[in-house]
Amino acid sequence: MLSLYRPGTGVLHRLTAGPKMLLLAAAAIGLSALPTAAWTAAVCAVAVFSAYVIPGVGVRTLGREMWGLRWVLAVTALGQLMFLGPEPALANTARVAAALLVAALLPLTTRVDDLLDALEKGLRPLRRIGMDADRAAVLLAVTITTVPVLARLAAEVRDAQRARGVRPSLRAALVPFVVLSLRHADQLGEALAARGVR
Structure with a gap:
């Protein structure tokens, strides 16, 4: 991850x-x-x-x-x-x-693993009401780590445009940002699958 x-x-x-x-x-x-x-x-x-x-x-x-x-x-x-x-x-x-x-x-x-472990322990009491603590912990950890990653990807796209002499604009940045975001989602999915999350 x-x-x-x-x-x-x-x-x-x-x-x-x-x-x-x-x-x-x-x-x-x-x-x-x-x-x-x-x-x-x-x-x-x-x-x-x-x-x-x-x-x-x-x-x-x-x-x-x-x-x-x-x-x-x-x-x-x-x-x-x-x-x-x-x-x-x-x-x-x-x-x-x-x-x-x-x-x-x-x-x-x-570290992401430490964060996941802490969230799993903290959410464990919610199993009594039928909540899957492991899945909830993974969801929270992914959310916490993904939002800043996406912000960094957007900054990388803007920097790449500036390096090529392209005037940064939302329309020009959208396609590369979506491609990088989808690549990140694939890597994230593979990491979760390796951890046994389905």
Whole structure:
């Protein structure tokens, strides 16, 4: 299975998957719950910077993740600015960015196998109500790891177009993006079949 995991020796890399999921979820929810005030942007910036630098994930990785979110943040900021004004736009965009960047730490610091095992253990009590915990864990793990992979594929298509001197456009990028996405889906299917998932 394709993964965004980056090897490291920091605190987040050493933390087991289950507690790490809970910690990052609590951090994302806490940052999202900050009030709509200008100082919220500063708190979010310091929190996210610390979350990437202190555990050793790195500023370069943070920059890459922020660059991948640029359109989401631009649309969020523009919509908020038009309807709510500058201060709420700044605070709300900062909260969205912080929550997404903190959530991105999970696939960056956790191997897919460890993530699957933790999800299977966490969902095991739901078997009592007839839920297949193994399939649910695979579905969640695939979702967590696939969304950033697709964002990276879209960035690769744009970079390839720029390298060829083609002006980036949605129409020109659609076909190569679909082809790369289908190739990723095939690889993902093969990896799941090798794991015994049908």
